[in-house]
Amino acid sequence: MHMDPNVSPIIAIEHLSFTFPDNTVALKDVTVDIAPNQVFVVFGPSRSGKSTLLRVLNRLSDLSEGAQRQGRVFFNGRDIFSPAVDVTELRRRLSMVFAIPTPLPGSIFDNLAYGLRMAGIRDAQTIERRITRALEQAALWDEVKDRLQSSAFALSGGQKQRLCLARSLAMEPDVILLDNPTSGLDPLSTATVEDSLIELKSRYTIIMVPHSVQQAARVADRAAFLMGGELIEAGTGRQMFANPKDRRTEDYVVGRFG
Amino acid sequence: MTRQQTNRLAKIAISLVAALVVLPTVFVILYVVYNGIGVISWEFLFTAPRSGMREGGIWPALLGTVFLTFGTAIAAFPLAIATAIYLAEYAGDNRLTRWVRLAIVNLAGIPSIVYGLFGLGAFVLFLNLGTSIVAGSLTLGLMTLPVVISTAEEALLAVPQEFRTVSLSLGATRWQTIRHQVLPHALPGIITGIILGLGRAAGETAPILFTVAAFYLPELPRSIFDQTMALPYHLYVISTQVPGMPLSLQYGTALVLLLVVLSLTLVATVLRTRMRRRRQW
Numbered sequence: 163m164h165m166d167p168n169v170s171p172i173i174a175i176e177h178l179s180f181t182f183p184d185n186t187v188a189l190k191d192v193t194v195d196i197a198p199n200q201v202f203v204v205f206g207p208s209r210s211g212k213s214t215l216l217r218v219l220n221r222l223s224d225l226s227e228g229a230q231r232q233g234r235v236f237f238n239g240r241d242i243f244s245p246a247v248d249v250t251e252l253r254r255r256l257s258m259v260f261a262i263p264t265p266l267p268g269s270i271f272d273n274l275a276y277g278l279r280m281a282g283i284r285d286a287q288t289i290e291r292r293i294t295r296a297l298e299q300a301a302l303w304d305e306v307k308d309r310l311q312s313s314a315f316a317l318s319g320g321q322k323q324r325l326c327l328a329r330s331l332a333m334e335p336d337v338i339l340l341d342n343p344t345s346g347l348d349p350l351s352t353a354t355v356e357d358s359l360i361e362l363k364s365r366y367t368i369i370m371v372p373h374s375v376q377q378a379a380r381v382a383d384r385a386a387f388l389m390g391g392e393l394i395e396a397g398t399g400r401q402m403f404a405n406p407k408d409r410r411t412e413d414y415v416v417g418r419f420g
Numbered sequence: 421m422t423r424q425q426t427n428r429l430a431k432i433a434i435s436l437v438a439a440l441v442v443l444p445t446v447f448v449i450l451y452v453v454y455n456g457i458g459v460i461s462w463e464f465l466f467t468a469p470r471s472g473m474r475e476g477g478i479w480p481a482l483l484g485t486v487f488l489t490f491g492t493a494i495a496a497f498p499l500a501i502a503t504a505i506y507l508a509e510y511a512g513d514n515r516l517t518r519w520v521r522l523a524i525v526n527l528a529g530i531p532s533i534v535y536g537l538f539g540l541g542a543f544v545l546f547l548n549l550g551t552s553i554v555a556g557s558l559t560l561g562l563m564t565l566p567v568v569i570s571t572a573e574e575a576l577l578a579v580p581q582e583f584r585t586v587s588l589s590l591g592a593t594r595w596q597t598i599r600h601q602v603l604p605h606a607l608p609g610i611i612t613g614i615i616l617g618l619g620r621a622a623g624e625t626a627p628i629l630f631t632v633a634a635f636y637l638p639e640l641p642r643s644i645f646d647q648t649m650a651l652p653y654h655l656y657v658i659s660t661q662v663p664g665m666p667l668s669l670q671y672g673t674a675l676v677l678l679l680v681v682l683s684l685t686l687v688a689t690v691l692r693t694r695m696r697r698r699r700q701w
Binding site: 220222225227250251253254257258260262264266267276277280281326329330333 | 512582583585586587588589590591592593596600601605
């Protein structure tokens with residue numbers, strides 16, 4: 163399950179288990195490495211633990227009070243659960259885009275500036291520069307450059323999702339966590355978002371829960387197949403979708419279940 | 421009778437009963453307006469009572485009620501908001517929060533005269549504040565806490581959970597999230613709750629009886645440690661304690677009290693409607 167030994171992983175997950183307070187087991191002994199500057203796809207049937215895995219990586223999982231976690235996660239070699247880790251800083255390094263586009267109330271500009279302001283960045287020029295670049299990277303700049311002060315709720319679904327992507331990019335993170343970012347989007351907007359992802363991986367590591375197996379196959383450099391909280395297999399995108407080793411992966415990829 | 425006829429009949433009967441509820445309200449208001457409107461004048465509103473309260477106006481009582489309403493707001497606001505934020509944002513479901521909630525529910529059920537006695541014991545005597553605007557405001561504030569806390573908590577919980585999740589995921593701390601993404605959106609609702617609570621406080625007699633209200637005090641209070649007259653207690657006094665009191669003055673006082681309370685409710689309602697209209701999600 164390990165990747166190219168010459169590249170040190172940006173994220174190393176070791177024997178990670180996660181159980182919700184109601185005793186639902188979301189992850190069972192998951193071990194996998196994630197290389198930098200790749201699109202890493204986590205796919206599998208619903209309730210297989212994909213979203214939980216993403217949420218553990220930036221510790222949004224801390225919000226489920228009373229949940230049990232075992233195992234360790236290393237980000238750039240540091241244990242993210244060590245008491246010395248500043249959770250807010252971790253969440254700035256690993257920024258999440260959610261399945262349902264969720265603008266915050268306020269203008270487009272306010273949305274993009276929010277994370278920066280909360281991080282203590284006050285300089286208007288810095289904020290403006292980072293916002294402009296983030297909007298360009300998310301392929302939204304041309305559509306909103308003349309109305310940055312209008313409400314973020316007035317955007318279309320696809321624009322909202324790219325706004326959320328841009329909001330994460332403005333943080334200049336190392337890793338972008340995408341939890342089914344195209345779930346509510348039409349095929350055209352989906353294609354726009356997918357194209358921007360492939361552009362982005364030169365600068366960022368992208369970990370993504372895809373909308374479908376087809377999408378997974380389109381964007382994955384590497385992929386991990388989860389089922390019932392267990393990691394069934396992980397490998398390169400090409401191998402996983404053309405030539406899976408495990409019977410269950412094959413059944414899922416060709417659509418025998420799921 | 422067919423089922424449809426029964427259905428129609430039931431609907432008519434229930435609507436009629438519901439309409440009946442409006443009648444007492446309208447009747448009380450109209451009756452007080454009819455009997456009281458005659459004495460309302462500049463002089464009635466803005467001069468002190470004279471001749472053993474049988475003549476003159478209600479200015480000290482009106483102003484006293486305004487002071488007490490502000491005092492109540494200042495006393496209740498910080499405590500209520502802090503409690504509501506704790507309950508809605510920080511507290512989970514544990515033994516402490518269950519006790520806090522139980523206490524709030526019971527606080528709402530305590531008769532107002534008991535608040536009055538408690539205020540006398542705790543604020544007037546034990547804290548040695550004397551019968552004063554401070555003591556009265558604290559007592560009224562305590563009484564309005566449950567209403568304000570529960571409306572504030574509701575307003576906080578009405579802010580969509582996703583705003584909190586998104587804010588945290590962008591690296592904001594818990595407090596930054598509350599401060600920037602929860603409180604601003606909950607504030608109109610919280611203020612509505614406070615004004616409704618104040619509307620009730622402004623009209624109460626029992627809690628101010630032993631803590632602040634003066635029987636007859638034509639001078640205006642000079643500090644928050646002075647006694648003051650207040651409209652509800654003044655109305656009680658001129659209705660029961662003063663022989664030979666002209667009825668029109670009693671109705672005039674009742675009308676002013678009613679207007680004070682109703683205008684507070686009106687402000688709260690308008691605020692809530694405007695907030696709902698401006699909400700973006």
